[in-house]
Amino acid sequence: MKEQLEALRNEALAELAVLSDAKQLEDFRVRYLGKKGSVTALLRGMGALSAEERPVMGQLVNQLRQELESALSEKNTALQQAQQEAQLAAEKLDVTMPGKKIKSGGLHPLNVVLDDLIDIFQSMGFDVVDGPEVETDYYNFQALNVPEDHPARDMQDTFYLADNLLLRTQTSAAQARTMEERKPPIRIICPGRVYRADEVDATHSPVFHQIEGLVIDKGITMCDLKGVLEQFAQEIYGKETKVRFRPSFFPFTEPSVEVDVSCSECGGTGCRVCKGAGWIEILGAGMVHPSVLRMGGIDPEEYTGFAFGIGLDRLTTTRYKISDIRLLFENDQRFLEQFDR
Numbered sequence: 532m533k534e535q536l537e538a539l540r541n542e543a544l545a546e547l548a549v550l551s552d553a554k555q556l557e558d559f560r561v562r563y564l565g566k567k568g569s570v571t572a573l574l575r576g577m578g579a580l581s582a583e584e585r586p587v588m589g590q591l592v593n594q595l596r597q598e599l600e601s602a603l604s605e606k607n608t609a610l611q612q613a614q615q616e617a618q619l620a621a622e623k624l625d626v627t628m629p630g631k632k633i634k635s636g637g638l639h640p641l642n643v644v645l646d647d648l649i650d651i652f653q654s655m656g657f658d659v660v661d662g663p664e665v666e667t668d669y670y671n672f673q674a675l676n677v678p679e680d681h682p683a684r685d686m687q688d689t690f691y692l693a694d695n696l697l698l699r700t701q702t703s704a705a706q707a708r709t710m711e712e713r714k715p716p717i718r719i720i721c722p723g724r725v726y727r728a729d730e731v732d733a734t735h736s737p738v739f740h741q742i743e744g745l746v747i748d749k750g751i752t753m754c755d756l757k758g759v760l761e762q763f764a765q766e767i768y769g770k771e772t773k774v775r776f777r778p779s780f781f782p783f784t785e786p787s788v789e790v791d792v793s794c795s796e797c798g799g800t801g802c803r804v805c806k807g808a809g810w811i812e813i814l815g816a817g818m819v820h821p822s823v824l825r826m827g828g829i830d831p832e833e834y835t836g837f838a839f840g841i842g843l844d845r846l847t848t849t850r851y852k853i854s855d856i857r858l859l860f861e862n863d864q865r866f867l868e869q870f871d872r
């Protein structure tokens with residue numbers, strides 16, 4: 532039986548030496564040391580031995596079992612180590628490789644200019660208010676002194692959604708809403724998208740952006756309007772900028788003006804940017820029409836006010852010398868990246 536033991540030992544160790552993965556090791560353990568394994572079978576067979584032989588053989592078989600168990604665990608450790616080393620070698624990191632640049636988003640040029648504008652007006656005490664883009668006929672037209680069938684409706688080509696519902700053609704729609712919500716003194720701007728059924732070209736888009744301004748208080752005059760707009764224009768275009776008023780017509784202001792700023796590119800002598808005029812038109816404005824005040828629940832005998840509407844797209848294209856308004860809406864990253872800041 533001793534020889535049998537020795538033979539089993541040699542066979543097991545020889546076999547273990549060539550095993551190369553975890554599964555083979557487990558098979559090996561089951562075959563030799565498991566419940567039905569060869570070493571276990573030897574222990575079971577000891578009943579047939581004499582009382583003197585039994586303890587001697589028992590010790591030998593236990594020794595064999597321990598020897599195989601520790602050989603197995605050594606082999607297991609060695610295999611794991613080899614595997615880890617192989618993995619480390621395969622996943623070697625070159626820390627001198629340049630990293631990948633992660634692109635972060637930036638502000639759209641319209642937002643860059645709008646943020647500046649909001650800063651300027653907030654510093655003069657204006658609040659920023661919001662209004663709906665889907666607007667009623669009342670706020671977009673009637674409350675602005677443009678009754679149904681009034682010829683002034685032809686000034687703006689309107690997208691109607693339903694009988695009394697439309698896409699606002701002007702942020703002026705915020706005027707009556709504000710008058711209903713606030714009592715004078717009122718000092719607000721309302722920036723936002725506006726819509727008109729215009730053909731798309733280098734200077735027109737069916738969606739564009741305006742900033743409405745509205746100031747109502749006792750004793751407000753045209754001088755206040757000019758002061759506020761001068762301050763605004765000089766902050767945007769530089770201290771030397773001059774502002775000029777040209778008489779104009781809007782149904783909701785009386786008198787109405789169109790406002791030009793001296794061209795910041797040539798200083799007023801005429802160049803490509805101002806098309807030789809020396810002036811660039813940037814907004815419409817005027818003194819709020821008494822009827823508009825009345826419809827907004829404000830007594831025109833007691834209060835006066837001024838309003839203005841700035842075209843944000845125009846302001847942005849002239850500031851950055853962008854030749855085509857469509858660039859603002861195409862979202863071409865190569866274009867937009869130039870305005871990141």
Ligand code: DAH
Pocket residue numbers: 700701702703743744781783784814815816817818837838839840841
């Ligand atoms: N809403 C006018 C437009 O879209 C712009 C405008 C002109 C707004 C005069 C005003 C204003 O508040 O007083 O053409």
